[in-house]
Amino acid sequence: MPDVVVVGAGMVGAACAEALAAAGVDVLVIDRGSPAAGTTAAGEGNVLVSDKEPGPELDLAIASRSEWPVVLDRLPANVADVEWEAKGGLVVATTDPEPLGKFAAAQREAGVDAQPITPADAFELEPLLTRRVTTGAYYPEDAQLQPVLATTALLAAVRSRGGEVRAGVTALSVRRSAGGRVIGLETDAGQIPCGAVLNACGPWAGSFGAAAGGPIEVLPRRGMILVTAPLPECVRHKVYDADYVGAVGSGDADLQTSTVVESTRGGTVLIGSSRERIGFDDTIRVRVLRELARKAAGLFPFLADVPVMRAYGGFRPYAPDHLPVIGPDPRVPGLWHATGHEGAGIGLAASTGRLITELFVGLEPHVAPEPFRVDRPAVISTVVAS
Structure with missing residues (x-):
């Protein structure tokens, strides 16, 4: 039984899965389509610090720019070149x-x-x-990589550490215990028992969050x-x-x-x-x-x-306050979110994966997690009111 099922095999989901697997967490990644075929395939591959005003997102971008070379160094030697270019x-x-x-x-x-x-x-x-x-x-410090190649490489690293990636599997909802904690993921291919579910569905994260009992405002x-x-x-x-x-x-x-x-x-x-x-x-x-x-x-x-x-x-x-949604959902124990990065997901993915892993295993976060918390008003007030 996997410790975590990551729903979404795009860049952010792959980066979270790779970081979790590197920390010894048993990970399964599923996607309703093919890996990197959604938002990731439509990206330019930007790893930027130049386009963000001072604040939490820039702090995350600075940290992620430093984290990307660390992540790339962890990848198996036989994976494809991700076309990393520190071009400025x-x-x-x-x-x-x-x-x-x-x-x-x-x-x-x-x-x-x-x-x-x-x-x-x-x-x-x-x-x-x-x-x-x-x-x-x-x-x-601005850099670029090829997002599909990078995502594929991250997922290869997950497999090399004993994790699994399944394409063509659609997540429907979560299964919860009598106490309300996540104990499995319901999919169109059957039920997957697990300890936690990470919602990394990109622009579809709002609908999956709602189906899982943790609606968030991501458009x-x-x-x-x-x-x-x-x-x-x-x-x-x-x-x-x-x-x-x-x-x-x-x-x-x-x-x-x-x-x-x-x-x-x-x-x-x-x-x-x-x-x-x-x-x-x-x-x-x-x-x-x-x-x-x-x-x-x-x-x-x-x-x-x-x-x-x-x-x-x-x-x-897109999240209404222009900040990613990263962390556990306090309404559904065992449900986690990593989404809302809008056009910065490629650049922010490395630190997003690290932050999710730090929070999951109980390490000191390398950036302040509070600005990205799931229960902030901009992310849940509208959906709760509706």
Whole structure:
């Protein structure tokens, strides 16, 4: 009987399972589809400290950036290369330089290496940038990995430590003892006895939480990405316009777009990003793609003549206060949650897995867990009232 069944084989679920297994916990991971086929497959692979305001999420991001190399060092030697690149990030403003300067200064006070740079410095880092740049900030700690490869590698590590991964199994609810504690997971393939269940269902975590007796306010927020044809080296860092930070922190349901451009190891250029709360509507909206392309060409003019090979989108788990939900559910002993990371799940996964493990086995948490607790008002007040 597994100690923990992790429901969801995306990046966050895989990172939690790997960390638990590394600590000697017997883990089973299930997913209704294939591993890494949901939100994770629609991600860019960002491991960022540059896009978060000072506060709990930035603290988690700083810790996770340090944790990722530790996690990667634990992976079996025979797993695929996850394409880890500590390429650094470049944030530029093309209008008023003051807001970016203040933002970077606040991050420096919070412990981020946010280096103010001039337009000339920016052009040296990225020669093909628009000459409309007024100021910039360089973040050497920003990194990138390939999310599907990384998730697959984490799950391989779970298997290597005696854990199990089952695809095509849908979690329905939890089985509870007479005292209310979780003693099993109900699935469409039968019942799985276990000591605990971890809800790592991403944007579907709200519905599974409700079915398990621990409803949480986690909603889908759609994002779209364009992928160019392969190119010679042209974008050296992760580059985005200063308005990206505002879009990340916004709670507006309407469409928001901000410019994010980066190259992959395969030579393609990824162009984002959009945010839109439209439920689970997966319709491709041409106006969104046009807006992404227009803004990207404004930041890197050469992109106006580059063919787009494809576009893809995904649903990101959005919590109303923009903080992940990490920890035990006090309403259902034995039910745990790790979700609500929205577009930052790849970067925050390493520390999320570590924090879940520390709380589960009783170790001192490496970051303060209170801001991410399940029973905070922003996460449960709405669902309780309804």
